[in-house]
Amino acid sequence: MDEYKSRRLDATLGALSDPTRRAILARLARRDARVTDLAAAFPISLNSTSKHIRALERAGLVRRTVHGREHVLSLDAAPLAEASAWIERYRTFWDERLAALDTYVTSRAPRPNKRRAR
Amino acid sequence: MNPIATVEPLVVRRRIAASAEAVFDAWLDPKALAVWMRPGAATRSTATVDARIGGRYEIVMHMPGGSVPHHGVYEAIERPRRLVFTWNSPHAGDHDSRVTVEFHSQAGATEVVITHEHLPDGDAVGKHRGGWTEVLARLDAFAGERIQAPSR
Numbered sequence: 001m002d003e004y005k006s007r008r009l010d011a012t013l014g015a016l017s018d019p020t021r022r023a024i025l026a027r028l029a030r031r032d033a034r035v036t037d038l039a040a041a042f043p044i045s046l047n048s049t050s051k052h053i054r055a056l057e058r059a060g061l062v063r064r065t066v067h068g069r070e071h072v073l074s075l076d077a078a079p080l081a082e083a084s085a086w087i088e089r090y091r092t093f094w095d096e097r098l099a100a101l102d103t104y105v106t107s108r109a110p111r112p113n114k115r116r117a118r
Numbered sequence: 119m120n121p122i123a124t125v126e127p128l129v130v131r132r133r134i135a136a137s138a139e140a141v142f143d144a145w146l147d148p149k150a151l152a153v154w155m156r157p158g159a160a161t162r163s164t165a166t167v168d169a170r171i172g173g174r175y176e177i178v179m180h181m182p183g184g185s186v187p188h189h190g191v192y193e194a195i196e197r198p199r200r201l202v203f204t205w206n207s208p209h210a211g212d213h214d215s216r217v218t219v220e221f222h223s224q225a226g227a228t229e230v231v232i233t234h235e236h237l238p239d240g241d242a243v244g245k246h247r248g249g250w251t252e253v254l255a256r257l258d259a260f261a262g263e264r265i266q267a268p269s270r
Contacts, residue, residue: 100154
């Protein structure tokens with residue numbers, strides 16, 4: 001993974017680590033919203049809502065479109081897919097390591113009623 | 119598979135026909151690690167282990183294209199039930215993640231469960247796992263329509 005991608009992954013997972021930001025994403029998953037809609041929907045100040053939105057924008061999870069005076073926010077799920085790809089690569093890695101561990105351990109200490117690992 | 123649904127700690131398990139002690143010990147023995155911590159493409163692996171809490175390990179996987187160092191620190195060593203260590207790899211973005219390995223004794227075998235959590239922000243992700251899973255479940259419908267599976 002190159003450095004840019006890894007920093008983006010950090011930003012994605014960091015952004016997801018906050019419950020308010022996850023709630024904002026869940027809200028945007030239903031439909032696009034204005035900043036003021038989101039501020040009204042959560043028991044936090046407009047200023048605080050804006051901070052969370054900026055963090056989500058930095059992580060690439062939220063896009064902002066300006067229509068006149070209205071700022072409309074929408075969800076961009078692509079960075080989540082990248083985080084997911086990281087996990088899938090490691091799933092393969094650990095599956096293969098466990099198979100090798102199995103071979104290593106069972107070849108050293110064979111058991112009479114050896115059962116097949118799945 | 120929906121890619122969104124998997125953005126949570128990774129869990130991999132395997133039933134191995136050996137005692138929990140034998141399987142556990144293979145995680146802390148550098149000679150054993152050099153054998154089984156060797157991905158298919160690696161010509162060889164070398165390992166050093168300081169098997170105590172706070173002690174450091176290093177596993178270098180020698181690939182045709184160069185060596186890939188992995189390192190981390192042991193956070194829990196509870197033979198033969200549980201092992202927790204941080205995991206840092208250039209392939210995982212050069213930041214610490216955490217690997218928990220549990221060894222469950224079964225009749226004549228041991229079920230090994232690996233949980234790999236990505237912790238870029240201290241314990242934040244782990245602490246909020248419930249909420250995280252929840253939001254990702256809610257994102258499911260959305261994701262199915264709007265994003266494609268990750269390219270490898």
